[in-house]
Amino acid sequence: MTEPESTGADYDVVISGAGLAGSAAAILLARRGVRVALLERRSDLAAYKVLCTHSLTAGAYPVLDELGLVPALEEAGAVRNHARWYTRWGWIEPRAAPAGPELPYGYNVRRSTLDPMIRSLAARTPGVDLLLGHRVTGLLQDAGRTVGVRASTAAGEGEREREREIRARLVVGADGKDSAVAKLARIPARVHENARFGYLAHFRGLPLRDGIAHTWFLEPDMAYAFPNDDGVTVVAVLPDKKRLPAFREDLEGSFLSFVRSLPEAPPIESAERITKIIGTVDYPLHTRRPSAPGVALVGDAALTGDPLWGVGCGWALQSAQWLARAVAPAATGRGDLDRALARYARTHGRKLRGHQYLAADFATARPFNPLERLMFSAAARDERAARHMYRFASRLIGPLHFLNPLAVARASAVNLRHRRAVAPSVHRSRTGS
Template sequence: MAYDVIVVGTRVAGAATAMLLARRGLRVLAVDRARFPSDTLSTHQVQPPGVARLRAWGLLDPLLEAGTPMARTARFDPGPAVLHGAYPGPDGVLSPRRRLLDALLLDAARAAGAEVWEGFAVDGLRFEGGRVTGIEGEAKGGGRREAAAAVVVGADGKHSTVARAVRAREYRTRPSTSGALYGYFEGLELTGGEMYPRPDRLAGVWPTNDGLAVVYLGVPRAQFDAARRRGIPASLDGCGDLGERVAAARPAEHVRGTVDLPNTFRVPYGPGWALAGDAGLVMDPITGQGIGNALRDAEALAEALAAGLGGAARLPAALRAYHRGRDRERRAMYRITTGMAAFRPDRFGALLYRAIAGDPAEVTRFLGAISGAVPPRDYFNPVNLLGTVTGWRPTPRAA
């Protein structure tokens, strides 16, 4: 059987893309080497724009009913001042366990009509005349299989097999400069999310399922091994009282960590193929944007593929618009993320934080900007920041 689209990788980006395409009536095959439900290394955060997408797709209520807490407020404590406020709009930040979120999305793809092959490792693409025409691989337990499609979507992560096979061009690449540790703790009371940027680390703690809190610690790459040896609680000294609170909580799982944190854009389409999620654009997890970016890609790519394959638009033009929209939307947050991951001095930040700490509306705008609910390019442009700190605004020109 030939499919309209084969999606390689069925975690957030892939499962959501398969679901949305199947809901539009396309014949979809989704494959993954993993079996579900299963866990994966993740900051867990679904920022407000991602939460809004889950709501629109009918998937937010199942997550909430499964006990996923919604953090509608956050404490941002960079040292010079403490910002505490609410996120803009009706939604906050969700931090679901990945075994829950990924399985929910994949089940929704199946319910929409997508065929799913779990435990299937793609090890090659099929080409005809320079165009991708399908996949081939091996099921766990043995047995070669292949499948054909008009388009193969690589949603298979930062080390994407699809991206490598098509030699997707990389650009705006920045080196990996940080390491990340993740731990789960029981008995850590939270009223919302908490973030503690420091010159040599960034800590964040968020409520997740089963009454647990997930603690993230980002450090310069050169300090990663030392932080892992010390452990998360001891590495939180200087982050308010967070270190003491985490030390008093009960570790629920072993601490996980990685320095495999690349930053790069890839051209996300070509003859017979497209990329979504980390396969197309990956950035350091220090700003917690990965899941939201994956959901945005799924929505935009599904729209482009449905239009191109359904005849409403020429497929190359639709995919080119997907590419341009992705880059336009992500460029500012990518700069912010790579700067934070490099732990560059933030001289202007101290002025900004002191200026807005006593203004609840401005704190909400700031939280919106760092979560993507307010366009970062609008909030963090020099004119707006200068006006926020000094009260100066440019005089409008006369008509």
């Protein structure tokens, strides 16, 4: 049972969740003159998310730059996340064009490094009040719109939990895929089942070719190895759920055997495993409308992607930036908040809806469709096609740009040249000449 406490100071915005999305939103809003209460249910400033791909795609680099985190990430040893991908046609290995600029990059960095870094920055930002140990238990309503939150606060040992009300023009749910704010605001989630399960572990001293990330498309199984800060590599396997019963009979043996069987498998025998093997057997994709009267959702609360793509952290930061740009003036009373929220929702949908549609379709563990076979095979055979694939995988371009007519025509030409090149050798082998 809670004991009501008198209403605290009013704010322009209350944010539930001080992870990546919530902390970034708080910083970016406060820098635009917004008074922010940033609530975090955990009481430890250094708390972090454990189950994560620990990857920030290149599409999120502009947000990291605006936040001012790039120098700190470099100093902390975050790894620029260039990558190579295995397919049935061989490896896709994107490289910069001759005499061209370096490929865009984001970072691979463990959440134990990143989360305290961005949360501490939020706590130091003028205009942000970080309230640790605060859990949202209800929403305050007035004439059909949300005008604040009811939150329980941590109490001392032997004391009852206290409750307080915090009023604000806007409440932001940055509280993950099972968002309490979304549920309290009655914003339903569209759920896309994921036909894969996933387990990961951290290794130290695990060499990877060129020191870059590896991803294996095994159709339908998946795996990846992402090098991170402090010499730690995250290795994950994402098999078809049909394999789950046998896999769970001997989790450690199954995990290690799966990794050893990968083409150009990382030499895990020579590395030190520094964590348990952790994971999830059921991780559906969630999609919610990102706004309602007086409410906005960012990060996984608005859209939970498939972990095999490593996009969640980047989208958390990007959605925070889109929200801050759209609503900051209105959140301080200098504009129409409903119009600002509608603008944010349109941007969110335009940027991410297509990516999520393809991810949800691929999460069924189906084989590559004809268009994917065309684009992936061309990328394994042609440097320009590989760079185009890299820009899509980095979420710098959307599906329509990735599959534009010129790109598809080029991929077709690449594969036609390949077939013509291999045809004479096939003919010679058959005739014995």
